[in-house]
Amino acid sequence: MTPLLAIENLVLAIPGREPGMALDCDIRPGECWGLLGPNGAGKTTLLHTLAGLRPAAEGRILIDGRNLHELPRRRVAQRLGLVFQDHHDGFPSTVLETALIGRHPFLRSWDVESANDHELARRALAAMDLGNLAQREVQTLSGGERQRLAIATLLTQDPPLWLLDEPTNHLDLHHQVAVLDRIRRETLERGKAAIMALHDLNLAATYCTHLMLMYTDGGLCWGKTDEVFHVPALERLFGQALARIDTPQGPWVRPMSGSGC
Amino acid sequence: MSLETGPGFRSVVTLVVLAGSAAVAVLASVMLGSVRLAPAEVLAVFSGHGSDLARMLVLDLRLPRTLAAFATGGLLAVAGALMQVLLRNPLADPYVLGISGGAAVGALLAMIAGLGLGWVSGSAFAGAMLSTLIVFGLAHGTGSWTPTRLLLTGVVVAAGWGAVITFLLAVRPSPELPGMLYWLMGDLAQARGSGLPWLTLLVVVLLALPLGRSLNVLARGPMQAAVLGVSVYRLEWAVYLLAAVVTAAAVTTAGTVGFVGLIVPHMLRLVIGNDQRLLIPAAALAGGILLTLADTVARTVIAPQQLPVGVITAMLGVPLFLFLLYRSRT
Numbered sequence: 364m365t366p367l368l369a370i371e372n373l374v375l376a377i378p379g380r381e382p383g384m385a386l387d388c389d390i391r392p393g394e395c396w397g398l399l400g401p402n403g404a405g406k407t408t409l410l411h412t413l414a415g416l417r418p419a420a421e422g423r424i425l426i427d428g429r430n431l432h433e434l435p436r437r438r439v440a441q442r443l444g445l446v447f448q449d450h451h452d453g454f455p456s457t458v459l460e461t462a463l464i465g466r467h468p469f470l471r472s473w474d475v476e477s478a479n480d481h482e483l484a485r486r487a488l489a490a491m492d493l494g495n496l497a498q499r500e501v502q503t504l505s506g507g508e509r510q511r512l513a514i515a516t517l518l519t520q521d522p523p524l525w526l527l528d529e530p531t532n533h534l535d536l537h538h539q540v541a542v543l544d545r546i547r548r549e550t551l552e553r554g555k556a557a558i559m560a561l562h563d564l565n566l567a568a569t570y571c572t573h574l575m576l577m578y579t580d581g582g583l584c585w586g587k588t589d590e591v592f593h594v595p596a597l598e599r600l601f602g603q604a605l606a607r608i609d610t611p612q613g614p615w616v617r618p619m620s621g622s623g624c
Numbered sequence: 625m626s627l628e629t630g631p632g633f634r635s636v637v638t639l640v641v642l643a644g645s646a647a648v649a650v651l652a653s654v655m656l657g658s659v660r661l662a663p664a665e666v667l668a669v670f671s672g673h674g675s676d677l678a679r680m681l682v683l684d685l686r687l688p689r690t691l692a693a694f695a696t697g698g699l700l701a702v703a704g705a706l707m708q709v710l711l712r713n714p715l716a717d718p719y720v721l722g723i724s725g726g727a728a729v730g731a732l733l734a735m736i737a738g739l740g741l742g743w744v745s746g747s748a749f750a751g752a753m754l755s756t757l758i759v760f761g762l763a764h765g766t767g768s769w770t771p772t773r774l775l776l777t778g779v780v781v782a783a784g785w786g787a788v789i790t791f792l793l794a795v796r797p798s799p800e801l802p803g804m805l806y807w808l809m810g811d812l813a814q815a816r817g818s819g820l821p822w823l824t825l826l827v828v829v830l831l832a833l834p835l836g837r838s839l840n841v842l843a844r845g846p847m848q849a850a851v852l853g854v855s856v857y858r859l860e861w862a863v864y865l866l867a868a869v870v871t872a873a874a875v876t877t878a879g880t881v882g883f884v885g886l887i888v889p890h891m892l893r894l895v896i897g898n899d900q901r902l903l904i905p906a907a908a909l910a911g912g913i914l915l916t917l918a919d920t921v922a923r924t925v926i927a928p929q930q931l932p933v934g935v936i937t938a939m940l941g942v943p944l945f946l947f948l949l950y951r952s953r954t
Contacts, residue, residue, distance in 0.1 A: 416850055440853030451845045453712035454898040460840075467841050468853035472834035475632065475901075520852070 365428070366391050367442070367524045367556045368413065373422035375408050375581075382420050383581020390524065392554035395547060397567035397588075400577030401601055406560035407448060409577070410526045413558065414445045426524075440468035443524040444517045448532065448560075450509055452501045459497040461512055462488055465519030480519075487518035490545065492538070506533035514542055525549070527559035531566065539563075543570045565615050568592050576600050589613070635902045642909035646694070649913045653690040653920040654682050658927055692877055693812050693919040693933070694912035695821035697884050699874040701911025702828060704885025705904055706867040709843045710860060711774055714893070717885035718752075718871040721778030724882075725785025726755025727875035728808060732792050735804070741876075745820060749872035755781060756868040760861075810881030810934030812919050824873040828866055829908050835859065836901030843898065883937040884911050891944065914940065 366389035373386045383405070390396065398406045411417050413424060415431045424431040426442050444465070452461075462484040463476055470476065488494050491511040496504070504512065510533045517525060525546065531539040547570050549555040561567045567574060568588060575585040578600060584591060594607045594616060604619040655661045661678055668674040669682040704717040718724045730751025734744040759778050793804060807814065832839075838859055841849045846856045874881070888911045892903055918936040925931065 411847075414851055416847055435853075436850060436855050437853035440851060445851045447847065447851075451712075451848075453845065454714070454843050454893065456898055460897075460899070461844075464841050464844065464852060467837060470837065472837075474837075 367426070369423075369425040369428070370413070371423045371425065373412070373424060374420040375405050375412055376418060376420040377405050377408055377581075381581060384583040385422060386575075386583055386585070387422075388585060390556045390558065392523070392556055393550050394556045394573055395550045395571045396556075396558040396573045396575060396585075397571035398558065398560040398575050398577060399564065399567055399597075399600065401579055404577040404579050405581075406577055407528055410445060410528050410558065410560060414443060414526055415439055416445075437468050440520070440522070442522055443526060444520045444522040445526040446513045446517050446528060446530055448528040450513055456501055457497070458488065458493055458499050458501060458504070458512055459484060461501050462493075462515045462519045465516045465521070468520065468522075483521070484515075484519045487515040488512075490518060491515040492541075507535060507538060510534055511538060511542070514545075518545075523555055525555060525557040525559075527557060529560050529562065531561065531563065539566065546570070564592075564597060568613060568615070634896075635899075638896050638902060638906055639909070642906055642913070646909050646913050646916075649916045650690055650694065653693070653916050654686045656920055656924055657681065657686060688818060689812055689919065689923075690916055692818040692821065694916045695818050695825050696812070696874045696878040696881065697888075697911040697913070697915025697918075698825045698908040699821055699828075699870045699877075699911070700881060700884035700915070701888035701907035702825065702832070702904055703867045703870040703874065704911075705889035705900070705907045706832065706839075706863050706870070707885070708889055709839045709900060710863045710867070712843060712845065713775060714890050715886070716775060716778075718867060719880065719882050719885065720775065720782065721755075721759055722780075722782030722785055723752050723755045723759070723778075723868055723871045724875050724880050725782045725789070726751035726753075726758075727872045728880050729785050729788050729792070730754075730872075731876055732789060732804065732808075736792065736796060745872070745876040748876040749869065752868040752872040752875070755785070756864055760864055806932050807879035809932035810879045810937070811932050812878050813923075813930055818877070821873045821877045824870060825908055828870050829905055831866060832904045833901060835862070836899070836904065839863070839900040840898070843900070878915075878933065881915065881934045881937055883934070883941040884915055887937075887941040887944070888914060 368390040370386050370388050370390070374382045377383070398409065400406055408417070412419050415424070426434060426439065431439060463480060465487070466476055466480040466483065485494065485497065488497055491514055493508065493511055493515055496508065501509070501512065514530060517527070527546070530542055530546070534542060543566060546557050546559070550557055571588050573586065574588050574591040575583065576591060576596060577583060584596065592614065594605050597616060598605050605616040606619055608615045608617060651663060651666060654666050655663060659677070659681060661681065665674055665678050666682055669678050674682070707716040707718060707721060708714055710716070727748040728751070731744050731748040734747035739747070759774065759781050762777050789808065796804070838849070838854050841852050841854050842856065842859060850856050889903060889907050892906050892910055896902060896906060914937065915933065918940055919933045922931040922933045922936045
């Protein structure tokens, strides 16, 4: 199976930091990668670099075997989508209009969004429990609703590779699970791949096929979830003592209060 | 989606209403003046009949000025709409960014040198482009540029052009001074050739339409736009160049009229939303209507004296703007 994204000896360019370890891996259909690491470790920088929004210090990123930076932006947008950590809405617009911008990479200059595009946007909004808010102004949404709208925009775009920067931000427990369930279903049943930054270790262990640990000193550790999800490594990653709880579904971790590591 | 509620239907209705209002505004502007004409007399002139006096009033005196006013208003509103998307800031317009200041200095220099209209237009365009390059170049620099930084650079450059204009007027022999001052506040009394501004308006609206959806995405921020397949750097430069051309054409025609580019797009946005594919043609029409009516008032209210049209646009624009802002709070 050809990888959706081939990352070759990629070194991130993070201002004010020595170049870190090189990342070398393939992202294949059906895989769901979780990026774990403390604040400032470079999770967002990695996602933005993979989306071609910022240059890397070294290395190459290949989409369908072609260098990301040599592809037209429109072509890149047909292959990958990114949900940002923060959402800026400069001018007033409705929820439906915001979801519809996901169709932009697939329309030519003079095209108007078709009935099919509207249908995709409406289905995406319904999947994120926003169906009855379609005509609402984006500025009136709550933080969690705005986050679900960002994910609905990605569902409307429907690219093969999904990059998500803390997709469960602001979401209540039910919607966290609903969003991650949807991402897992898309990867398993529709051959998508996802790379997402997460802060909840247990959700990451439950939903991700692969994990990448990103250390503040630029160190990296990546592999299949059961190979990487080890308490000592996670304790060193966050500088936080953890207790391991074995469950029938696999190991869970719980932070130990008041103890550094 | 049913036809009645679809965005396409709403766009058509909006543009038809605006086009109808534009026709009424032009008719009113041609009727009103020192000698008042009835609508029937004006229509008779348009169909090739009418008295000699009516023909002279309409075809030689009023219509050229009305058409120049309409085109200028449309140009200014389109320039404002483009700059506001570019900077993601509803307060941006070519005046705030100093583009019209550069155009005015260029035009003023050509006038002082006693050059013809073609030179004045070319010089205004050169001034607008120079201003664009200064503002965009300085605000870009290394790394990313933020709208705030660009806006601040624009404000400083505009202040600089203001000083140059004052200097030029101060060192000039006095007889032309009142005329130049009027022109700097927006004066359509000298405007005759409306071919260039109309052509510019038409071309720019036609160029901006296929960019409309990309502009919608750009309005949500450069990163979001890039992720959705917009070549942000290229689009931003294209918008900036279009805005510079439009501003130069407007300043050459009518001097610096300062309120239209700010108020018309913002006002429309409150009523019809922010889809640039509708907003830009609607701004061309609404800006034209506003300046046509404003100029009609400017030349009739204290006749035979005339006011600079910039005074009227401000007086019309401010209360309307405040009312719409108040209404949109709900």
